[in-house]
Amino acid sequence: MKPVRKAIFPVAGLGTRFLPATKAQPKEMLPIIDKPLIQFAVEEALDAGITHLILVIGRTKRAIADHFDSNPELDAILRAKGKSEMADYLSTIIPKSACAIYLRQAEALGLGHAVACAAPLIEPDEPFAVLLADDLLEGETPVLSQMVAAYQQTGRPLVAVQSVDPSETGSYGIVDADLPLVGQSSRVRSMVEKPTPDEAPSNLAVVGRYILDGSIMQVLKDQTPGRGGEIQLTDGIRALIETTGVDAFRYNGCRYDCGSKLGYIEATLAHALRHPEYGPHVRAFMAANYTESTK
Ligand code: UTP
Helix, strand or coil: CCCCCEEEEEEECCHHCCCCCCCCCCCCCEEEEEEEEHHHHHHHHHHCCEEEEEEEEEECCCHHCCCCCCCHHHHHHHHHCCCCCHHHHHCCCCCCCCEEEEEEEECCHHHHHHHCCCCHHHCCCCEEEECCCCEEEEEECCHHHHHHHHHHHHHCCCEEEEEECHHHHHHEEECCCCCCCCCEECCCCCCEEECCCCCCCCEEEEEEEEEEEHHHHHHHHHHHCCCCCCCHHHHHHHHHCCCCCCCEEECCCCEEECCCCCHHHHHHHHHCCCCCCCCHHHHHHHHHCCCCHHH
């Protein structure tokens, strides 16, 4: 079985739910306090042993490449001001043992299309990860590491899933699988993109972490636009269900849907409240200004 060394980060979506903030920058550059969402995802991938970080960026959005690039002027200024610790931190976000590769998705034709942009970099039988950085996943063991460990047991592609309220199935890809336990994987029988609660085969929703097989690339390249006029990753995964088989993996951890404003606010609040320096101040501020009577 080949190791999972490459990860694709599709970051070329239009981010219309976050306009005007996302007019000139990707939503994946929105920070939780002081760290952009994309950095959380990149760190999660590095932790799982990924060495090739493939970032599919949008035509007009260069901020992500700039974020991970070295910045000698800033480095010199920080060191001159005695802030060497920050300078060291910034220069090692992507360690020398890994590399970042940037690709352009000229038009936002869908998540499946964004993943297919990386086809020339993936061997037909090579496993690779996909991380959607606007899904912030946090677990005691980082979620992609949990998935790589599960993949090493079976050698089968897998998609991360979580239970959602049945009324929410229309916002997700929903799998047909039997999966009672956290940390467990089970074969996917079928998968439906954004079904109504009546059409949904379960309430197990696919979230933004995948380990896929290189053979999906050909399927995606041949794909015609599906639901919503976009080339959907789900359509490619459905083809893998028939060939390699696909497992659903119920990860151990929590998820913030930072592609939505509410999820982004929740993630920011959770991080603010547990921040070692600012957490106590945030709590005191909330207690002083937002008592029961001001709700
Ligand atoms: P979303 O479905 O959240 O779409 O994409 P979006 O366009 O970014 O956001 P809204 O709905 O308009 O607010 C899920 C992931 O797929 C990427 C996005 O950047 C995000 O990480 N994506 C989506 C692409 O890279 N290219 C696309 O054409 C579509």
